[in-house]
Every structure is written in C-alpha cells, then in structure tokens.
C-alpha cells in the first residue's frame with residue numbers, strides 16, 4: 126500500500142470515528158464507556174420512553190460502539206505499522222478490501238472462513 130492510500134484511509138477512519146462519536150453522544154451514550162451518560166438517564170426517565178425503546182436505542186448504540194472499537198483498532202494498527210495485514214494469516218488484506226472497509230482485520234479468505 127502506498128502512502129497516499131494510507132493517508133486517505135486514515136482520513137476516512139478519522140471521519141468515521143467523528144461520526145460514530147457524534148451519533149453515540151446524540152443518543153446519550155458515552156463513547157468511552159458505552160454506558161448511557163447521566164444526562165441521558167435523566168432524559169430517559171423524563172421522556173417516559175418505554176423500556177422497549179430504551180433497549181432499541183442501546184442495541185443500536187452497541188453496534189456503533191463495536192464499529193468504533195474496530196476503527197480505533199485500525200488507527201492503532203496504522204501507528205504500529207501492522208495496518209493492512211491480516212490478523213489471522215499475516216497476508217496483506219489488499220487495498221481494494223481496505224478501501225471498501227478500512228477497518229477490516231482479516232483478508233477476504235480468512236473473513237470468509239470465519240463467517
């Protein structure tokens with residue numbers, strides 16, 4: 126992978142991170158802990174939202190948090206130089222796959238085997 130591609134992917138990961146943190150904050154979930162912030166808990170209590178609604182929001186938040194962790198891990202891998210290498214077999218993940226999914230940890234073959 127050349128430097129330009131890497132820079133571009135880092136930019137996209139940074140953007141993705143900002144978006145995810147923004148969405149979580151908006152939902153009243155602390156992006157660091159994954160817990161509803163105190164403010165949001167009050168909001169939940171005041172707004173009379175049903176338990177089902179809270180559960181729905183938290184399950185969406187869980188998905189966002191998972192992606193956020195993947196994005197963070199990808200940024201860490203960029204810093205330690207292992208970005209773009211499959212976690213499982215050590216082969217290059219491939220630019221095309223990384224462009225579609227910048228936080229992919231596995232090459233296409235391993236991802237397919239895992240699913």
Ligand SMILES: [Zn+2]
Nearest residue numbers: 211214232235
């Ligand atoms: Zn692999």
